[in-house]
Amino acid sequence: MNALFHLWLIPLAPFAGFLINGILGRRLPKWLVTTVALLAPLAAFGVVLVAALGFFGIGKGFAPVIASLPFTQTCPHPWIDIGALHVDFSFVLDQLSLVMLLVVTGVGFLIHVYSVGYMSDDEGYARYFSFLNLFLFFMTVLVLAGNALVMFVGWEGVGLASYLLIGFYFQKKSAADAGKKAFIVNRIGDFGFLIGMFLLLANFGTLTFSAIGAKLAANPGWQGGALTVIALCLLLGATGKSAQLPLYIWLPDAMEGPTPVSALIHAATMVTAGVYMIARTHILFDHAPFALGAVAVVGAATALFAATIGLVQNDIKRVLAYSTISQLGYMFLGCGVAAYSAAIFHLVTHAFFKALLFLAAGAVIHSMDGEQDLRKMGGLRKKLPVTFAVTTVGVLAIAGFFPFAGFFSKDAILYAAYTQGASGRVLWFVGLVTALLTSFYIFRLWYKAFLGESRSPDAHPHESPPSMMVPLVILAALSICGGWIGIERFSAFLAPSTGLRAPDAGSASLEPILSIAAVAVALLGWLAADRFYRQRPVRPSQLSAALPGSYKLLVHKYYVDEFYGWTVVKPLIAISTYLLGWVVDTALVGGLAWLLGGTATFAGALLQRWQSGNLRSYAAWLAAGAAAVLLFIVVPWSTLWPASLNLIWKMAGH
Amino acid sequence: MHLILFIVFAGFCLAGAINLLLQSHPISSALSLIVVMVSLAVLYLLLGAEFLAAAQVIVYAGAIMVLFTFVVMLLNAGREERTLGSRSARAVGFPAVVAILGVIATAILKAQGLGAANLSDPITGTEDLSRVLFTQLLLPFEVTSVLVLIAILGAVALASRGSGERTGTH
Amino acid sequence: MSSLFSQEVPLSWYLLLSAVLFSLGVVGFLIKRNLITVFMSIELMLNAVNLSFVTFAHEWHAVKGQIFVFFVMMVAAAEAAVGLAIIIAVFRARATLAVDRIDLMKL
Numbered sequence: 001m002n003a004l005f006h007l008w009l010i011p012l013a014p015f016a017g018f019l020i021n022g023i024l025g026r027r028l029p030k031w032l033v034t035t036v037a038l039l040a041p042l043a044a045f046g047v048v049l050v051a052a053l054g055f056f057g058i059g060k061g062f063a064p065v066i067a068s069l070p071f072t073q074t075c076p077h078p079w080i081d082i083g084a085l086h087v088d089f090s091f092v093l094d095q096l097s098l099v100m101l102l103v104v105t106g107v108g109f110l111i112h113v114y115s116v117g118y119m120s121d122d123e124g125y126a127r128y129f130s131f132l133n134l135f136l137f138f139m140t141v142l143v144l145a146g147n148a149l150v151m152f153v154g155w156e157g158v159g160l161a162s163y164l165l166i167g168f169y170f171q172k173k174s175a176a177d178a179g180k181k182a183f184i185v186n187r188i189g190d191f192g193f194l195i196g197m198f199l200l201l202a203n204f205g206t207l208t209f210s211a212i213g214a215k216l217a218a219n220p221g222w223q224g225g226a227l228t229v230i231a232l233c234l235l236l237g238a239t240g241k242s243a244q245l246p247l248y249i250w251l252p253d254a255m256e257g258p259t260p261v262s263a264l265i266h267a268a269t270m271v272t273a274g275v276y277m278i279a280r281t282h283i284l285f286d287h288a289p290f291a292l293g294a295v296a297v298v299g300a301a302t303a304l305f306a307a308t309i310g311l312v313q314n315d316i317k318r319v320l321a322y323s324t325i326s327q328l329g330y331m332f333l334g335c336g337v338a339a340y341s342a343a344i345f346h347l348v349t350h351a352f353f354k355a356l357l358f359l360a361a362g363a364v365i366h367s368m369d370g371e372q373d374l375r376k377m378g379g380l381r382k383k384l385p386v387t388f389a390v391t392t393v394g395v396l397a398i399a400g401f402f403p404f405a406g407f408f409s410k411d412a413i414l415y416a417a418y419t420q421g422a423s424g425r426v427l428w429f430v431g432l433v434t435a436l437l438t439s440f441y442i443f444r445l446w447y448k449a450f451l452g453e454s455r456s457p458d459a460h461p462h463e464s465p466p467s468m469m470v471p472l473v474i475l476a477a478l479s480i481c482g483g484w485i486g487i488e489r490f491s492a493f494l495a496p497s498t499g500l501r502a503p504d505a506g507s508a509s510l511e512p513i514l515s516i517a518a519v520a521v522a523l524l525g526w527l528a529a530d531r532f533y534r535q536r537p538v539r540p541s542q543l544s545a546a547l548p549g550s551y552k553l554l555v556h557k558y559y560v561d562e563f564y565g566w567t568v569v570k571p572l573i574a575i576s577t578y579l580l581g582w583v584v585d586t587a588l589v590g591g592l593a594w595l596l597g598g599t600a601t602f603a604g605a606l607l608q609r610w611q612s613g614n615l616r617s618y619a620a621w622l623a624a625g626a627a628a629v630l631l632f633i634v635v636p637w638s639t640l641w642p643a644s645l646n647l648i649w650k651m652a653g654h
Numbered sequence: 655m656h657l658i659l660f661i662v663f664a665g666f667c668l669a670g671a672i673n674l675l676l677q678s679h680p681i682s683s684a685l686s687l688i689v690v691m692v693s694l695a696v697l698y699l700l701l702g703a704e705f706l707a708a709a710q711v712i713v714y715a716g717a718i719m720v721l722f723t724f725v726v727m728l729l730n731a732g733r734e735e736r737t738l739g740s741r742s743a744r745a746v747g748f749p750a751v752v753a754i755l756g757v758i759a760t761a762i763l764k765a766q767g768l769g770a771a772n773l774s775d776p777i778t779g780t781e782d783l784s785r786v787l788f789t790q791l792l793l794p795f796e797v798t799s800v801l802v803l804i805a806i807l808g809a810v811a812l813a814s815r816g817s818g819e820r821t822g823t824h
Numbered sequence: 825m826s827s828l829f830s831q832e833v834p835l836s837w838y839l840l841l842s843a844v845l846f847s848l849g850v851v852g853f854l855i856k857r858n859l860i861t862v863f864m865s866i867e868l869m870l871n872a873v874n875l876s877f878v879t880f881a882h883e884w885h886a887v888k889g890q891i892f893v894f895f896v897m898m899v900a901a902a903e904a905a906v907g908l909a910i911i912i913a914v915f916r917a918r919a920t921l922a923v924d925r926i927d928l929m930k931l
Contacts, residue, residue, distance in 0.1 A: 613927030620747030627753035657831035747854040755847040770832035805902030812909035
């Protein structure tokens with residue numbers, strides 16, 4: 001442990017950026033705001049990089065900064081120290097958080113650079129960057145957290161930053177509503193997290209991950225029961241943050257925010273916090289097989305569900321949003337079959353290609369002057385060649401073609417699912433179908449946006465400025481080579497923190513067969529998309545006309561929002577209006593206020609009669625008062641009581 | 655002797671007081687009050703307070719009551735008019751008076767150790783009185799004189815014709 | 825006869841007289857309708873109190889009791905002067921001396 005290395009610098013830089021840009025941003029010149037805003041994530045990334053290089057001993061003559069992982073830093077002053085509850089501010093750097101931090105700060109920095117170009121004309125430039133830095137601060141706190149409470153601080157904080165950024169264009173009602181929806185739905189998930197924390201405290205007496213892990217490792221026979229409940233509560237929290245069934249509804253609406261925000265928060269980092277949390281507490285899930293199964297089922301179901309909706313969306317960002325939900329489902333599936341490192345691997349590659357796709361979509365939208373509807377795009381291949389190239393890389397990566405990043409990670413998950421047992425085969429099949437659909441919808445997007453003829457001839461799309469293009473190219477490069485590390489080496493690296501999956505009953509030849517199946521399915525999707533959108537462009541409308549019911553169902557996203565509105569929102573509003581509004585507020589509270597005021601007024605009116613202005617009555621009351629005082633002083637009250645009792649006794653004849 | 659004197663002059667006091675209540679013209683009430691004052695002066699003398707008896711006659715009967723009489727004549731106050739009574743005065747006031755009287759009387763009658771007065775009791779001389787007044791109680795004496803000065807100023811200010819709004823001599 | 829002449833008067837009789845005079849003063853305050861008469865009842869009350877002070881001064885041979893009566897007289901004189909001035913001012917304003925008519929302070 002090297003005392004010189006300070007983990008708290010990692011969150012500190014973005015926090016400083018938030019403060020400076022938040023408080024002074026409006027008064028500073030734009031170049032200064034930009035510098036501060038970019039320095040913050042760069043500094044954080046730098047520290048993380050130093051830690052990473054230090055760990056690997058790379059650094060040419062520089063002693064490894066961190067001798068070994070996990071490296072814990074605790075603030076000497078305890079945070080909460082009441083009775084049996086003892087919680088510290090502690091940061092932990094281990095393999096898992098190191099990987100996550102590299103992704104968060106690295107991709108975060110690229111997106112910050114991109115935003116400089118994208119948001120350059122916006123009024124709220126400084127505000128945007130201060131919120132973005134705030135997000136980065138909380139995300140790093142979440143990742144570095146050594147115990148569940150510090151993680152919860154980061155958890156809530158990223159929710160807050162997300163709300164602020166989704167509602168960035170707050171003058172638009174839809175944006176403000178989307179922000180609120182995201183925050184409220186997240187809150188439902190957070191409730192699960194909180195209950196999970198309380199139960200953890202009740203069962204383990206501590207919230208520190210390492211302590212919990214140690215306790216569970218020492219008791220291998222402790223399975224199920226309370227642990228299942230805890231795990232399910234934590235799962236609820238994760239579904240809220242990572243937009244899985246049933247709490248995914250906020251993510252498509254979150255596309256109201258600026259596109260770089262969608263890339264950073266709703267693709268690469270915040271939504272992956274749920275997956276990270278499950279990986280972090282994986283020991284708990286290992287001891288609760290039922291909950292683990294639930295994770296897998298939720299993941300697979302969400303993946304399929306979201307993919308089907310993505311098939312028919314017309315907004316370019318919505319397609320990507322549903323794609324994100326679907327890919328997060330894959331990650332949950334990976335966790336659910338205890339292949340945590342596979343899930344994290346997919347998290348990393350997904351961060352690359354999804355951020356790439358979102359930023360490219362942003363470039364397209366920017367060049368089309370705000371147009372987001374796919375039906376109005378087309379033929380952008382010639383007008384935006386670089387954007388087209390990088391998008392193609394992203395599309396191939398997400399579809400899972402060899403040798404792009406998505407192939408390796410998706411494959412690892414599907415293999416892990418297949419080898420899990422009979423139920424695993426079912427999950428594998430669902431994953432495979434989802435891969436088909438993924439390929440289809442992403443190529444659909446590709447065809448509609450870039451190929452064919454332009455459907456809006458008046459538009460004059462132009463390539464984006466270098467500040468936007470450079471991050472795109474970097475991300476494209478990462479999407480190509482991000483998976484080359486291979487799942488075996490990745491798992492081995494992560495093993496100390498995520499556990500090693502026991503090698504299953506599966507022959508060595510099984511993996512290549514499954515990989516080929518996955519690629520084949522992806523190709524099938526591409527061919528179908530090609531058929532529908534390039535060769536016979538009328539086919540889609542014919543199909544939707546032929547199956548109007550299903551088409552409507554998909555376009556309206558299975559009416560889930562409407563369902564929630566009817567079962568949850570309406571009753572709540574009714575309760576607020578009638579019960580809380582009329583009964584409590586008007587009747588009870590208002591009644592109480594009226595009562596108090598009324599009593600004062602009434603008493604005043606009553607006492608007013610005393611102020612008659614009549615001298616004689618005043619004199620009379622004076623005399624009465626004097627008589628009362630005299631009586632009180634002169635009469636020996638203390639002896640009167642027993643005397644009167646005696647009198648009554650005597651009168652009664654005793 | 656003492657008893658007879660007491661009874662006679664106590665009788666005058668009570669008669670004067672009751673007459674004050676019964677008369678309807680304020681001047682008659684004023685004159686009854688003078689009777690009370692003078693009788694009280696005699697009673698003071700019986701109790702051995704010679705200076706106070708003199709002061710009572712000079713100050714109260716001779717100055718204050720004269721002032722009252724002047725005001726009655728100045729304002730030309732006539733017989734009392736019949737005005738609306740005050741219900742609360744009757745309902746609350748009279749029981750209060752009865753209560754006060756009852757309590758005090760009971761306290762007096764129950765008290766033990768009260769002595770008696772006699773003609774042969776020593777009289778408090780003016781010299782003794784003034785010795786205490788001008789040595790131990792000099793400050794209250796001086797303050798009282800200031801009080802009287804203020805009262806004079808106040809009376810002049812209140813009774814004068816103010817800022818001339820009413821008379822309009824300008 | 826000598827017994828009659830040398831009779832002592834119990835001091836409680838003086839005190840009773842004082843109490844009765846005081847009560848009569850209060851009654852006068854309550855029932856009289858003329859402002860000046862009301863004021864005279866107040867003077868009656870003050871005198872009654874003076875009597876009881878003198879009685880107690882005799883009882884305990886305390887000169888201070890009599891000095892207190894002296895001060896009470898001074899204050900009563902000052903009060904009478906100012907009070908009558910007020911009555912004159914009130915009469916000028918309201919042209920009446922009836923207690924019940926002077927009720928401008930009524931809420």
